[in-house]
Amino acid sequence: MTYTPNRREVILSATGAAALGLAGTLTFLPSALADTAREQGYHKYKIGDIECVSLYDGIWKKKHADNFIRNATLEQTKAALKAGGLSDEYIPIEFAQTFIKTGGKTVLIDAGTGGQLAPTAGMMMKHMAAAGLDGASVDTVLISHFHPDHIFGLMAKDTNAQVFPNAEIIVPETEYKFWTDPALIEKLPDNRKGLGKRIQATFPNWKNVTQVSGEKDVAPGIRSLPAFGHTPGHTAYHISSGDKQLIVAGDIANVPALFVVNPTWQAVFDSDPETATKNRIALFDRVIADGAVVAGYHFGFPNAGTVTKDGNGYVFAPFGA
Numbered sequence: 001m002t003y004t005p006n007r008r009e010v011i012l013s014a015t016g017a018a019a020l021g022l023a024g025t026l027t028f029l030p031s032a033l034a035d036t037a038r039e040q041g042y043h044k045y046k047i048g049d050i051e052c053v054s055l056y057d058g059i060w061k062k063k064h065a066d067n068f069i070r071n072a073t074l075e076q077t078k079a080a081l082k083a084g085g086l087s088d089e090y091i092p093i094e095f096a097q098t099f100i101k102t103g104g105k106t107v108l109i110d111a112g113t114g115g116q117l118a119p120t121a122g123m124m125m126k127h128m129a130a131a132g133l134d135g136a137s138v139d140t141v142l143i144s145h146f147h148p149d150h151i152f153g154l155m156a157k158d159t160n161a162q163v164f165p166n167a168e169i170i171v172p173e174t175e176y177k178f179w180t181d182p183a184l185i186e187k188l189p190d191n192r193k194g195l196g197k198r199i200q201a202t203f204p205n206w207k208n209v210t211q212v213s214g215e216k217d218v219a220p221g222i223r224s225l226p227a228f229g230h231t232p233g234h235t236a237y238h239i240s241s242g243d244k245q246l247i248v249a250g251d252i253a254n255v256p257a258l259f260v261v262n263p264t265w266q267a268v269f270d271s272d273p274e275t276a277t278k279n280r281i282a283l284f285d286r287v288i289a290d291g292a293v294v295a296g297y298h299f300g301f302p303n304a305g306t307v308t309k310d311g312n313g314y315v316f317a318p319f320g321a
């Protein structure tokens with residue numbers, strides 16, 4: 001099924017913008033969308049009655065490395081980027097968070113890079129403000145997994161002070177237990193030891209962290225959806241309102257031109273590549289079967305849209321494509 005916003009949904013979106021206290025015209029014109037969404041830094045859409053906003057944190061232009069994809073060559077990687085209409089000079093790893101208003105709650109899914117990862121990323125808070133959204137109003141932060149680009153936005157650069165001290169921070173239990181095990185640090189590869197230490201210096205000391213396991217309600221209309229493999233506890237979030245569904249899929253796949261088109265390709269970021277691949281395919285099949293919208297953290301911008309089957313792989317079509 002292809003999702004095309006109908007007239008009623010466009011009107012609902014405008015109504016929703018008013019509900020969020022936003023002034024001005026809502027950008028939901030598919031043709032204009034792709035060109036303007038990155039520039040303005042946010043994109044609003046609706047899932048049934050639920051208000052959703054994609055927030056643009058920025059991009060990491062990752063240098064090519066021979067080992068980035070375990071089972072694809074550099075030449076295949078570059079060819080796939082080109083086939084996807086992208087530059088093949090670097091891997092364009094973009095970051096996008098999902099902000100949701102549901103049942104009187106304000107929910108943020110993943111917290112951005114906090115400007116601590118790449119000089120061209122760290123714009124989430126700025127773009128939240130641009131969208132008329134107040135970071136201080138966030139009641140709940142849902143975390144998909146503990147990689148830096150998803151959690152550094154929770155902590156100030158030098159002090160580790162909480163950025164959302166008044167919000168409940170809900171994290172996957174398996175992920176939490178893995179990273180906070182004191183015996184973990186010495187087992188981590190050198191390039192992950194700093195991350196492990198920072199997690200252990202923060203999360204266990206915060207009083208506002210809740211662990212969730214399995215499929216559980218975490219906010220009105222939002223359930224956790226374990227999708228392990230990228231990391232030990234990697235978790236997606238399922239949003240539903242009426243007969244409309246959205247799966248905020250975290251890092252179930254990275255750059256779509258590489259890993260949605262070729263779902264068996266294994267990025268070095270995946271800690272358990274076989275499980276990650278199995279769950280990636282299962283999630284996309286579910287999205288298609290349910291006619292759901294899917295949002296990926298690294299799906300470019302806007303980062304939400306539809307997925308269709310194409311041969312042995314899939315194609316992601318962002319809103320407005």
Ligand SMILES: [Zn+2]
Nearest residue numbers: 147149251297
């Ligand atoms: Zn990520």
